[in-house]
Every structure is written in C-alpha cells, then in structure tokens.
Amino acid sequence: MSTPTVDELVKAGVPVFERRKPRLRRTATPYGLMAPAALYLALFFLVPIGYMLYTSLWSGFLGDFRFTWNFGNYSFGIEQYGDIYLRSLWYASIVTLLALVLAYPVAYWIAFYGGKRKSMYLFLLLLPFFVSFIIRTVQWQFLLADNGIILGTLKDLGVLRNDFRVLATTTAVVSGITYNFLPFTALPLYVSLERIDKHLVEAGKDLYASRVTTFRKVVWPLSLPGVFAAFLLTFVPAVGDYVNAEILGGPGNFMIGNVIQDQFLTNFNYPVAAALSFTLMAALLVGGSIYAKVLGTEDVTTGAAVRA
Numbered sequence: 001m002s003t004p005t006v007d008e009l010v011k012a013g014v015p016v017f018e019r020r021k022p023r024l025r026r027t028a029t030p031y032g033l034m035a036p037a038a039l040y041l042a043l044f045f046l047v048p049i050g051y052m053l054y055t056s057l058w059s060g061f062l063g064d065f066r067f068t069w070n071f072g073n074y075s076f077g078i079e080q081y082g083d084i085y086l087r088s089l090w091y092a093s094i095v096t097l098l099a100l101v102l103a104y105p106v107a108y109w110i111a112f113y114g115g116k117r118k119s120m121y122l123f124l125l126l127l128p129f130f131v132s133f134i135i136r137t138v139q140w141q142f143l144l145a146d147n148g149i150i151l152g153t154l155k156d157l158g159v160l161r162n163d164f165r166v167l168a169t170t171t172a173v174v175s176g177i178t179y180n181f182l183p184f185t186a187l188p189l190y191v192s193l194e195r196i197d198k199h200l201v202e203a204g205k206d207l208y209a210s211r212v213t214t215f216r217k218v219v220w221p222l223s224l225p226g227v228f229a230a231f232l233l234t235f236v237p238a239v240g241d242y243v244n245a246e247i248l249g250g251p252g253n254f255m256i257g258n259v260i261q262d263q264f265l266t267n268f269n270y271p272v273a274a275a276l277s278f279t280l281m282a283a284l285l286v287g288g289s290i291y292a293k294v295l296g297t298e299d300v301t302t303g304a305a306v307r308a
Contacts, residue, residue, distance in 0.1 A: 056277075092234075100230060103189055107226075111196075137180065151164065241255060
C-alpha cells in the first residue's frame, strides 16, 4: 500500500500541516547576529589599521607627504630604534613575571579561602584601579621622589645615602608598569583557579600528598590556562606602554611607545611613526599567533585534566 501524497490528503479533506524548515532564515541568523560586531570592528579597527599601513608607505617631510610605497620607513625604524624595541620587550617580560609572582598568591587565596566574601576581596583588589591611569602613575612619582615620603624618610634615618634615587631608573619604570597592569594578571588567574574542582585538591590530601605536592601536581597544571591568558593580557599592553616610562623614567628608559608618541606629536613624522606602530603590532600578532598555536589553552586544559 503506497503512502498518500500531501495533495491527495488535501483533496480527501484531511488537515495537513506541512513543516518547512526556514533554511534561509536559519542560515542568515548567525550572520545577522555577527553583523553589528563585525561592522564595529571594520570601522574602528580594520579601517584605522589599513590607513596606518597606507601612511607608513608615505614619503615626504613636515606635512608634504605622498604615497610612494616607501618601505624604507620600516628598515629605518628598525635600524634606528631596534635597541628600544628590545628594551620594551625586556621590560614587558620582567613586568609580566613580576605580576604573575605577585598576583598568583592573591588570586589563589581568594579562590580557595575567600569564602562568601570573594566578591568583596576582588572589589578591594580592583578598587585602586578605579582611579585614572595617569593619576596613579603620578602618585608613584611622588612616592619615589628623591626626598619623598619613602626615600626622604629613609635618608633622614640614615638607612639610605643622600644621593640614592629610584626615579629615572629601570626599577621605577618596571615597578610602575607592574602596578598598573596587575589586574590584567590577577583576574584571569582568579577565574582559572575558581574553576578548579575543590574535590581534586581534597583527593590529593586523601592520598597523603603534601600541600606542596598537591599544588604542584593538581592546582598548578589546572591553572595553566589562566597563567597563559594572564601572560598575554599583561605582556601585550606592557610592551606598548609609554606613560610610565615618560613619568617615572628618563631618556635612558624610554620604550618604543615613547618613540612613537614623539614621532607622531612632536616631530610630525607620520610615516615613520606609522611604520614603527605597524612593526610593533605585527610582531605582537605573529608572536601571539605562534604562542596560541604552540601553547594554546585548549591543549593545556586537556593535558592538565589528563594529568590530574
């Protein structure tokens, strides 16, 4: 016996509800949801980046610029300021490591021992950062002044020599950047530690593992995704920072951000400034892509779960 068709059922007076899949709507919905964000990124990210690349290929001087495919701006920037690029990478590396060392114990304590007051502790951790970035950096200048509250008091007590100073040194710049970017390190670490199943830690104790062993074998591997995320979120903005080097450092401590600012706003050498900016951005993008490929958090999470 053959199955009746829809037309035959309709002719027989049988009510038929044909279910048609809205293929077009179903296919277009994801793109429609993505459209506002894609448009925003295109207007305020891709267009400026494209124009910066276009500017970096200009030739000319003091406003008389023209597009000439001048790739010499890139070679000039690297040859002239290569040592400052390296200094910026070095400072950012030190800052990232210091921030990890300082933030990890705080994030660990809040995640495991904060109890019902975790939100309050996080708020207190972030409270100083509700103040403007510039104001916080200037306050460091007052604190680290040669005769300021800290150094001046220690000099009066005879603990330090009268010619001892911290401002305009690597220590001042690195300390300021570390302080200002500490939340970028602490928050990913806290999120990663908070997601760890506390029963795994208890299982380590039940198996007679010491606290150090439990941390090394369980907590640390499972928190690696947060460590890697914190590394990226701290290292990338720290490389391009120029405020701390300008306020707390001296000419011998300037970073590549200071050079780019000076080329843009003082020398009005837009092609070289754009080339320096694009070189830094490209280097960070390539480094970040390699980092994500080799040490991606997905692989880290899977491997940590297997080891645990």
